[in-house]
Amino acid sequence: MTARSIALFIAAALAEISGAYLVWIGLREHKGALVVVLGMVALALYGVVATFQPSHEFGRVLAAYGGVFIIGSLLWGVAFDGFHPRPLRHDRRRHLPDRRRDDHVRPLAAIRRSNRRQGPERPSASATRASPPSRKRASG
Numbered sequence: 001m002t003a004r005s006i007a008l009f010i011a012a013a014l015a016e017i018s019g020a021y022l023v024w025i026g027l028r029e030h031k032g033a034l035v036v037v038l039g040m041v042a043l044a045l046y047g048v049v050a051t052f053q054p055s056h057e058f059g060r061v062l063a064a065y066g067g068v069f070i071i072g073s074l075l076w077g078v079a080f081d082g083f084h085p086r087p088l089r090h091d092r093r094r095h096l097p098d099r100r101r102d103d104h105v106r107p108l109a110a111i112r113r114s115n116r117r118q119g120p121e122r123p124s125a126s127a128t129r130a131s132p133p134s135r136k137r138a139s140g
Contacts, residue, residue, distance in 0.1 A: 005053060009065055012049045013072035019043035021076070 022039030025031050053061045077083030 002054070005055075008049060008052055009068040010072075012046050012065060013068050015042050015046035015049055016069065017072055017076045019046060021080070 019039045019042030022035050022042060024039075026033070026035035026039060050061060050065070055061050074083070074085065078085075
């Protein structure tokens with residue numbers, strides 16, 4: 001990836017995020033039609049900037065730009081929206097499986113054993129179906 005591509009990705013991210021933000025505040029916070037129009041111009045500029053990428057494969061350019069957009073959106077939220085990412089608290093972390101070891105995958109036999117320990121089995125589906133009502137003949 002060249003410096004030109006990186007600069008174009010950053011310019012595209014700024015155009016798209018700022019354009020969407022201007023439309024957002026123009027409509028949601030009633031900032032006026034001029035702010036919405038400026039946002040629309042910035043969004044159009046995003047589309048134009050993306051065409052200057054040296055690659056001719058739109059899908060690859062857009063996929064690579066996706067990561068830049070996510071990082072740019074988080075940074076925009078920190079800079080302009082008061083967003084402060086926080087680490088996962090330790091007490092919530094203990095319930096997550098440890099993916100560094102293989103103990104997060106339980107074999108089927110262990111799952112069956114733990115189900116047996118939880119109590120009596122539920123009746124099978126055929127046992128839970130209601131039997132058809134019996135028809136008694138009236139004796140007359």
